[in-house]
Amino acid sequence: MIDERLLEIRSHDGFGYQPLVDYDKWRVAVLRYSDEMLPERIFTMQRHNETEEVFVLLEGRCILFLGKGKETVESITAVDMVPRKLYNVKRGVWHSLTLSKDASVLIVENRDTTIKNSPKIFLDDDQRQQIVNITNEFWQE
Numbered sequence: 001m002i003d004e005r006l007l008e009i010r011s012h013d014g015f016g017y018q019p020l021v022d023y024d025k026w027r028v029a030v031l032r033y034s035d036e037m038l039p040e041r042i043f044t045m046q047r048h049n050e051t052e053e054v055f056v057l058l059e060g061r062c063i064l065f066l067g068k069g070k071e072t073v074e075s076i077t078a079v080d081m082v083p084r085k086l087y088n089v090k091r092g093v094w095h096s097l098t099l100s101k102d103a104s105v106l107i108v109e110n111r112d113t114t115i116k117n118s119p120k121i122f123l124d125d126d127q128r129q130q131i132v133n134i135t136n137e138f139w140q141e
Contacts, residue, residue, distance in 0.1 A: 012104075022111050031105040033060070037098050039135040042128065044120040045073055045094040051110040051117070053089045057081040060103025063138055065131055067094030073121060076130050080138040081105075094121060098135055 002009070010020040012030040019029040035041065045067045055064060062081045066089070067073035073094050081087060089095050099105065123131070 027109050027111045029107040033099045033101045039098045039132045042096050042131050045096045046118050046120045047092050047094045048118045051113050052091050054108040055087045056106040057083045058104040061100040062103050063098050065096045078134045
């Protein structure tokens with residue numbers, strides 16, 4: 001056993017979002033599949049008004065949806081993430097994710113990224129359908 005004063009070892013094998021390390025002003029978390037992230041269940045996008053957020057796909061598949069616009073989502077674009085590439089979502093950009101059941105995504109964010117400074121916006125029916133269509137297009141077998 002290694003003394004935790006020398007080395008912390010953390011993992012997350014469950015579902016959804018789990019912070020693993022908080023240090024000073026930053027946090028490292030892992031996001032894993034949960035039913036709420038199925039494309040047909042994505043009802044909102046969120047943005048971080050004070051911080052940027054970094055995503056790294058470790059395994060599986062993940063689509064990062066980005067909403068253009070300030071007070072509303074005017075258009076949606078998406079990236080089918082590539083494993084081990086770093087995706088830095090800029091401050092104030094609406095975003096959401098869908099993951100395959102075997103996916104793990106590493107997240108690096110400011111520790112003070114909270115609901116207070118990360119508003120959500122509801123998507124309309126057309127935008128929600130667009131997310132489903134993009135997912136089907138990217139992941140058709």
